[in-house]
Amino acid sequence: MTENNIVLKMENITKHFPGVLALDNVSIDLKKGEVLGILGENGAGKSTLIKILAGNYIKDDGEIFIDGQKFEIKNPGEAMASGIRVIYQELNTLNNLTVAENIFIGEQLVKTRLKIVDWKSMVRKSKMILDSLNVSLNPKAVMEDLSVSEKQVVEIAKALSKEAKILVMDEPTAALSEDDTRSLFRIISTLKEKGVSIIYISHRLKEIFEITDRVTVLRDGKKVKTLVTSETNTNELVSLMVGRDIKEMYPKREVPVTDVVMEVKDLNASGIKNISFALKKGEILGIFGLLGSGRTALVKALFGANPVKSGEIFIKGEKVIMKSPRKARDNKIGLVPLDRKMEGLALALGVKENITLANINELGKSFLINKKTETLKAEKWVEDLSIKTPGVNTEVNSLSGGNQQKVVLARWLESGSEIIILNEPTRGIDVGAKIEIYKLMQDLCEKGAAIIMISSELPEILSIADRIIVMSKGRFTDEYTKKEATEEKLLSAACL
Numbered sequence: 001m002t003e004n005n006i007v008l009k010m011e012n013i014t015k016h017f018p019g020v021l022a023l024d025n026v027s028i029d030l031k032k033g034e035v036l037g038i039l040g041e042n043g044a045g046k047s048t049l050i051k052i053l054a055g056n057y058i059k060d061d062g063e064i065f066i067d068g069q070k071f072e073i074k075n076p077g078e079a080m081a082s083g084i085r086v087i088y089q090e091l092n093t094l095n096n097l098t099v100a101e102n103i104f105i106g107e108q109l110v111k112t113r114l115k116i117v118d119w120k121s122m123v124r125k126s127k128m129i130l131d132s133l134n135v136s137l138n139p140k141a142v143m144e145d146l147s148v149s150e151k152q153v154v155e156i157a158k159a160l161s162k163e164a165k166i167l168v169m170d171e172p173t174a175a176l177s178e179d180d181t182r183s184l185f186r187i188i189s190t191l192k193e194k195g196v197s198i199i200y201i202s203h204r205l206k207e208i209f210e211i212t213d214r215v216t217v218l219r220d221g222k223k224v225k226t227l228v229t230s231e232t233n234t235n236e237l238v239s240l241m242v243g244r245d246i247k248e249m250y251p252k253r254e255v256p257v258t259d260v261v262m263e264v265k266d267l268n269a270s271g272i273k274n275i276s277f278a279l280k281k282g283e284i285l286g287i288f289g290l291l292g293s294g295r296t297a298l299v300k301a302l303f304g305a306n307p308v309k310s311g312e313i314f315i316k317g318e319k320v321i322m323k324s325p326r327k328a329r330d331n332k333i334g335l336v337p338l339d340r341k342m343e344g345l346a347l348a349l350g351v352k353e354n355i356t357l358a359n360i361n362e363l364g365k366s367f368l369i370n371k372k373t374e375t376l377k378a379e380k381w382v383e384d385l386s387i388k389t390p391g392v393n394t395e396v397n398s399l400s401g402g403n404q405q406k407v408v409l410a411r412w413l414e415s416g417s418e419i420i421i422l423n424e425p426t427r428g429i430d431v432g433a434k435i436e437i438y439k440l441m442q443d444l445c446e447k448g449a450a451i452i453m454i455s456s457e458l459p460e461i462l463s464i465a466d467r468i469i470v471m472s473k474g475r476f477t478d479e480y481t482k483k484e485a486t487e488e489k490l491l492s493a494a495c496l
Contacts, residue, residue, distance in 0.1 A: 005031050005032055006029050006030065006031055006032075006065075006068075007030055007031065007032050007066065007067055007165055007166060007197045008028075008029065008030040008053075008064075008065070008066055008166055008197065009027075009028075009029045009030075009063075009064070009065040010026070010027060010028050010029075010049070010052075010053065010062065010063075010064050011027045011062055011063045011064075011065070012025045012026070012027055012061065012062040012063070013025070013026045013027070013049065013052060013059050013061070013062035013064075014026075014059065014060050014061040014062055015048055015052060015057060015059055015060050016060050021221055022045055022048040022221050023045045023048050023049060023052075023059075023221050024221045024222045025061075025062070025222070025223075026045060026049060026062075026218065026221070026222065026223045027062075027223060028049070028216050028223070028226070030166065030197045030199060031197065031213075032195055032197055033192045033193070033194075033195045033196070033197060034192070034197055034198070034213045034214065035188060035192065035197075035198045035200050035211055035212045035213050036197075036198070036199050036200065036212065036213065036214050036215070036216060037200050037201070037202065037208045037211075037212035037214070037215035037216070037229065038050075038199060038200070038201050038215070038216050038218065039201075039202075039205075039208065039215055039216070039217045039218070039237060039240075039241055039431075040217060040218035040219055040241055040430070041219070041241055041242065041400075041430035041431065041432045041433070042400035042401055042402065042429070042430045042433070043220075043400060044218040044219050044220065044221070044241070044430075045218045045220075045221040045222075046201055046218055047170075048221075049218070050086060050168055050170065050199070050201070052064075052073070053073065053079065053084060053086075053166075053168065053199075054073075054076060054079050054084060054086045054168070055073045055074060055075045055076040055077070055078050055079035055080075055084075056076060058074055066082050066083065066084075066165070066166070067165075080162065082165075083163065083164055083165030083166055084164070084165070084166045084168070085158075085159035085162065085164040085166070085167050085168070086167075086168040086170065087152065087155045087156065087159065087167065087168065087169050087170065087172065088170050089170050089171040089172070089174050089428075091148070091151050091152060091155055092155070093143050093151050093154060093155065094143060095142075095143040095144040096142070096143070096144065097142070097143060098139065098140055098141060098142055098143070099126060099130075099137060099138065099139045099140070099141050099143065099146075099154050099157075100119075100122045100123045100126040100139040100140065101122070102143055102154050102158060103122075103126045103129065103139075103154060103157050103158045103161050104122050104125075104126070104158075104161060105158070122139075123139045123140060125161070126139035126157065126161075127139050129157045129160050129161055130153070130157055132160070132190070132194075133153065133156065133157065133160075133187050133190055133191075134186065134187070134190060135153050135183075135187065137150060137153060137154070147180070148176065148180070149176050149177075149180035149183060149184065152172060152176075152184065153187065156187060156191075160191075160196075164196060165196065165197060166196075166197050166198075166199070167191065167196055167197070167198050167199070168198075168199045168201070169198060169199070169200050169201065170201045171201060171202055171203070171428065172184060172200070172202070173202065173204065173207060174427065174428055176291070177290045177291035177292070177456070178290055178456070178491065178494075179290065180291070181207075185210065185211055188200075188211055200212055203428065203429065203430055203431065203434075204457065205234050205237060205238075205249075205431065206457075206458075206459055208229065208237070209229060209234075212229045213228070213229060214226055214227065214228055214229060215227055215229050215232070215237065217237065217240040217241055219240070219241060219242075219243055220243075224240045224241075225240055234249055235249070237431075238431050238432075238435075241430070241431050241432065242431065242432040242435075249431075249435065249459075249463075250438060250459070250460065250463030250464055251435065251438055251439055251442065252438075252442070252463060252464060253442050253446070255282045255283075255442065255445045255446050256282050257280045257281065257282045257283045257466060258280060258281045258282055259280060259281050259316075260278045260279065260280050260281075260317075261279055261280065261281050261315065261316055261418065261419060261450045262278070262279040262313070262314065262315055262419055262450065263277075263278045263279075263313075263314040263317075264276055264277050264278075264302070264311070264312070264313055264314075265311055265312045265313075265314075266310065266311040266312070267298075267301060267308060267310075267311035267312075267313065268308070268309045268310045268311050269297065269298075269300075269301035269306050269307065269308045269309055269311075270297060270301075270306055270307075270309075271294045271296075271297025271298075271306075271474050272294045272297050272298050272301060272474045272475075273474045273475050274311075274475065275298060275311070275475070275476060276476070277469060277476070279419065279450050279452060280450060281448055281449075281450050282445045282446070282448065282449075282450065283445070283450050283451070283466050283467065284441060284445060284451045284453055284464055284465050284466050285450075285451065285452050285453070285465065285466070285467055285468075285469065286453050286454075286455060286461040286464065286465025286466075286467065286468040286469070287452065287453070287454045287455075287468070287469050287470075287471060288454075288455065288456070288458075288461050288468055288469070288470050288471070288490050288494060289456075289470060289471035289472060289494050290456070290472070290494050290495070291456075293471040293472050293473065293474070293494065294471050294472075294473065294474035294475070295423070295454045295471055296338055296423060296454070297474065298454075298471070299335065299337075299338075299421055299423050299452075299454060301322070302322065302328070302333070302421060302452075303322070303325055303328045303333060303335045303421060304322040304323055304324045304325045304326070304327050304328040305324075305325055307323070308322065315331045315332075315333075315419075329358055329415055329417075331419075332415075332416055332417050332418040332419060333417060333418075333419045333420075333421065334358075334409075334411070334412025334413070334415065334417030334419070334420045334421070335412070335420075335421045335423070336405065336408045336409055336412070336420070336421070336422045336423065336425055337408075337423050338423040338424050338427070338454075340401075340404055340405055340408055341404070344404075344408040345396050345397075345404060345407065345408060346396070347395070347396060347397040348395065348397070349395070349396060350392060350393045350394060350395055350396065351378060351382065351387065351389050351391075351392045351393070351394055351396050351399070351407055352374055352375060352378035352392040352393060353374075354396045354407050354408075354411060355377065355378045355381050355382075355392075355407060355410045355411050355414055356374050356377055356378060356411070356414060357411055358411050358412065358414070358415040359411075359414050359415040359416075375392055377414060378392040378410075379392055381410035381413065381414060382410075384410075385406045385409065385410055385413075385440060386406075386436065387399075387403050387406045387407060387410065388400070388403050389403060400429070400430070400433065401428050401429040401430075401433070402429035402430060402432070402433025402434070402436065402437070403433070405425065405426075405429060405433070405437065406436075406437075406440075409440065413444075417449070418448065418449055418450065419449070419450050419451075419452070420444065420449055420450070420451050420452070421451075421452045421454075422441070422451060422452070422453045422454065423454045424454060424455060424456065425437055425441075425453060425455070426438075426455075426457070426460065434460075438464055441453070441464065453465060458487045458490060458491075461490075462482075462485055462486075462487065462490075465482065465485075466481075466482055467479065467480070467481055467482065468480045468482075468485050468490065470490055470493035470494050471494070472493065472494050472495065472496045473496075477493045477494070477496045478493035478496075
């Protein structure tokens with residue numbers, strides 16, 4: 001690697017927060033036209049490093065060089081003036097404005113003589129930028145009418161309009177379908193050809209291998225190693241991230257599958273049509289489908305959150321009317337939803353309250369709740385599920401994504417759930433936490449639970465599920481045993 005090929009150097013970056021050493025002498029470098037992946041568990045220091053580069057945090061020590069010149073980046077304006085742009089997972093778009101207005105926000109083109117906005121030039125130049133990315137998007141379209149992937153393209157176009165040298169993408173595919181992810185990767189290839197350098201942060205190892213040239217692993221605020229992506233493998237990266245040898249990314253045990261515990265016949269509800277299947281004790285039933293296939297609509301109907309129009313649901317042979325989540329809970333069904341923060345957790349409450357929430361009536365009423373019993377129950381699940389928290393009174397909002405997921409799961413285990421529905425159970429959580437979730441699923445099945453797992457991650461569902469049903473346009477299109485299923489078969493059935 002020659003020095004004149006390096007566009008970014010961050011050397012010995014250190015950052016302290018009260019009681020925490022977030023970054024400890026971390027050094028990375030980035031070549032022109034390269035995609036550098038950054039991996040690490042939650043709390044490894046990825047976000048802190050990027051926020052220092054973006055000017056949101058000020059480093060305590062270390063140096064930053066861009067094209068060989070030393071920079072002191074003290075605010076986001078200085079970062080942008082240096083050619084750095086960050087596209088965060090939560091997109092920063094103004095939905096009531098047009099595509100062109102978003103691309104040129106803060107730097108609208110004006111007619112020099114008249115001192116008015118030059119709308120025609122903005123539309124024309126926006127189209128040029130979008131065309132350069134090989135995407136067909138109307139510059140006059142209003143943002144609120146766009147999909148998540150289209151909004152992401154606008155963010156990229158905005159960065160290019162300001163002549164970005166370095167583009168940081170933070171979990172860019174978290175809310176994208178398989179097709180949208182492929183489109184994003186094509187755009188990234190185009191950017192590389194233009195000489196743009198990209199830092200790519202993702203928990204999805206498959207993407208790291210597909211899109212990056214090199215990968216840097218962080219752990220506990222320190223840089224562990226930088227590797228050429230083509231010269232490493234999944235097991236090595238996972239071991240570097242978690243600090244121990246991992247025998248299997250997807251641990252799978254043989255669990256006896258016995259009696260039918262749930263049977264669904266010709267179920268119709270908003271977003272789903274004529275759904276029928278059986279779920280057995282000890283089984284992990286995978287449901288795969290692309291964005292908009294009806295997966296989440298099915299989950300809500302099974303859990304009583306969406307009204308059923310017709311069809312039947314049987315629990316252990318008895319017909320039930322699933323008219324509310326309370327009825328689902330009474331039938332020992334628990335749900336870990338897609339959006340744990342919006343739908344699964346009371347973020348302002350503690351770990352303890354979140355765990356006992358579904359079973360609170362057994363602890364008393366109002367101020368007569370038995371706090372000692374509540375604490376003991378919560379402490380039991382914190383220990384059993386290895387939830388990493390300072391204590392059961394800690395606000396759940398302060399926990400990592402993986403530990404928040406465990407808190408939601410603990411709630412339903414505390415309420416005695418025997419059928420557990422997991423909607424994208426490992427979305428947005430780090431590799432170490434993913435492996436723990438997989439092991440928990442196996443443990444639950446060994447204890448007699450039955451699991452429905454909805455997942456859009458093909459390696460995950462192929463490895464963990466005993467049986468896989470594919471959805472498209474609100475219907476089941478095919479079903480495969482673990483031995484029969486392949487990526488090609490699942491994707492083909494998902495596109496029917």
